[in-house]
Each structure stands twice: as C-alpha cells, then as structure tokens.
Amino acid sequence: MNAEEMKRAAAARAAELVRDGMRLGLGTGSTARHFVAILGEKVRAGLKVVCVPTSEATRLQAEAEGIPLTTLDETPALDLTVDGADELDDSLRLIKGGGGALLREKIVAAASRRMVVIADGSKHVDVLGRFPLPIEVNPFGLRATQEAIAQVLAQRWPSAPLTLRRGGDGNPFVTDGGHFILDAALQRIEEPEALASDLVAIPGVVEHGLFLGLASGAVIATEAGLVELGELG
Ligand SMILES: O=C(CO)[C@H](O)[C@H](O)COP(=O)(O)O
Structure with missing residues (x-):
C-alpha cells in the first residue's frame, strides 16, 4: 500500500464507527479528506448525520460532498470527531496543526465525546517532537x-x-x-x-498543537495492516 492507500484504509475503518443520527466533527488534512469523501458516499446512500468542519477547507469539501453541516453554536456537543495527526504516541498524545487548523480542531475535539485519530504508520512515534x-x-x-x-x-x-x-x-x-x-x-x-x-x-499564545487527553482512539494504517489504539467504540 502506498501512503494514500494507507490513509484511505484508516479513514474507511473510522467511517465504520459512524451511525445514523450522529453529530460529527470533521478533521482537516489529507487523511481527514479521505474520511470526508467516504462519509459523503454514505450520506448520498442515505446516512443521516450532521457535521461540524474544523476548517474552511473541510467545510468546502463537505459542502461539495453534500454532507449536512452545523456549527458548535447550533450543536455544541458532538458524538465523534475523526481527524488526522502529525504525530501520535502510544498514550494517544498528539501533535497537530501541520495544516494550520489546530485551533478549530482542538475546539471541535474538546466538544466531542470521542475523538478518533486516523493516520498512516509514519505518524506513530515513541516520543513526540520530531514534527515541529x-x-x-x-x-x-x-x-x-x-x-x-x-x-x-x-x-x-x-x-x-x-x-x-x-x-x-x-x-x-x-x-x-x-x-x-x-x-x-x-x-x-x-x-x-x-x-x-x-x-x-x-x-x-492562542493555542498550541499538543492535543493531550483528547483522543480516545486511533486507527493507524501500516504495511502489515490496521493497528488500533485506545477505544474506538
Ligand atoms: O493537524 C492537522 C491540520 O491542522 C492535520 O490533521 C495534520 O496536519 C495531519 O494532516 P495529514 O493527514 O495531511 O498528514
């Protein structure tokens, strides 16, 4: 699998967690983009969800996919956020913000009962910090x-x-x-x-890219298959 295939595989596993009626946070970045595309297919097939995007880029993609959107003002509590990460460790501590969306990403993650990270294996590290x-x-x-x-x-x-x-x-x-x-x-x-x-x-300082105690689970796509950390369900 190449990197894009791994990102898509992780996104597809996370999409299996979505149920009818859920309020979702939509992450930002190339991995989250796969999730939004897969979610769009499910919405067009009849899935009922409402979603809060974590960036203008994701909002535009979600609109183009026909995904119903809401805001945290209308819907302040979310069931699940699915987002990428620049790095994650075994304790589900993250560095995010490579795409510049860290502030909204953190607000949306904090408003969610669960946050599931999707990533390819290159993001999984022993110690955070190699990514600036x-x-x-x-x-x-x-x-x-x-x-x-x-x-x-x-x-x-x-x-x-x-x-x-x-x-x-x-x-x-x-x-x-x-x-x-x-x-x-x-x-x-x-x-x-x-x-x-x-x-x-x-x-x-408005915000920083350390996401600590926010992610509840992760799906990491590796050459050997999908690795799951924490709780997905
Ligand atoms: O934090 C982010 C954006 O602010 C992204 O989730 C992070 O940069 C990972 O992006 P990608 O999936 O493209 O590697």
Whole structure:
C-alpha cells in the first residue's frame, strides 16, 4: 500500500464507527479528506448525520460532498470527531496543526465525546517532537510573544529554532481565525503536559498543537495492516 492507500484504509475503518443520527466533527488534512469523501458516499446512500468542519477547507469539501453541516453554536456537543495527526504516541498524545487548523480542531475535539485519530504508520512515534510543534499566536505583538515563547522553550531546549510559518507567497501564513503560526523544532518533547501548561500561560499564545487527553482512539494504517489504539467504540 502506498501512503494514500494507507490513509484511505484508516479513514474507511473510522467511517465504520459512524451511525445514523450522529453529530460529527470533521478533521482537516489529507487523511481527514479521505474520511470526508467516504462519509459523503454514505450520506448520498442515505446516512443521516450532521457535521461540524474544523476548517474552511473541510467545510468546502463537505459542502461539495453534500454532507449536512452545523456549527458548535447550533450543536455544541458532538458524538465523534475523526481527524488526522502529525504525530501520535502510544498514550494517544498528539501533535497537530501541520495544516494550520489546530485551533478549530482542538475546539471541535474538546466538544466531542470521542475523538478518533486516523493516520498512516509514519505518524506513530515513541516520543513526540520530531514534527515541529505549531504554536498559534495573535498577530498583535508578534515579536514580544515570540520572545516570550523562546524564553519558555530555552529552559528545556537551549537552541530550538522557532520559525514564523509562511505561505507559498512568502507572506506569513494566516489561519482561519486570522492568527499566525510559530513552528518550534524541539525534536523530543519528553513532558508534553509541562510544555503545554507553560505555553498557554503566555499572553498572545492562542493555542498550541499538543492535543493531550483528547483522543480516545486511533486507527493507524501500516504495511502489515490496521493497528488500533485506545477505544474506538
Ligand atoms: O493537524 C492537522 C491540520 O491542522 C492535520 O490533521 C495534520 O496536519 C495531519 O494532516 P495529514 O493527514 O495531511 O498528514
């Protein structure tokens, strides 16, 4: 199986968890895209669900698939969110935000009774951190916020690069919420909980890509087949 086939296989397994009447959160990224496509097929075949997308990109795809959409204002409690991840460990701790949707992804995951991660095997790691940690910040006071983050990071990572994410046009990448993203190349995050609480204490930090205690299960597609972690049902 190539990488796309593995992503699709994980997405197809997660789609088996969907039941009539469910309120779903729809993730963002190339793996979640497969899930939304499969869900679209099921909706066209008669499945009844309402869904909250975690990004404008996912909203557009879901609309094109004919999937009924709602908002967290109309539907503040969801049954299940299915989303990808940039990294996950055996304890279902995640790094997310490679696609820049971490804020909405975290709000939607937190509003869901269950969050199931879908990924190919390359995302499954022993220790989080090889993937640079996205940190979403308010554009106001960017430099001051960046320096405050760098000071916090320097306590454990004396020379970790902290880079303002840019789009293809060279301008700062702007999230759906109108914020910027700083990517922290930390390599190994031994204590993600401690780092998470340090980051949220910094004014100007809107959210970070550590998803801790949010995922209830995961479907990981490998060459040897599907591996399931945690609780799917
Ligand atoms: O967090 C995300 C977007 O903000 C994605 O879930 C993450 O980047 C994984 O994407 P992909 O499935 O394309 O590898």
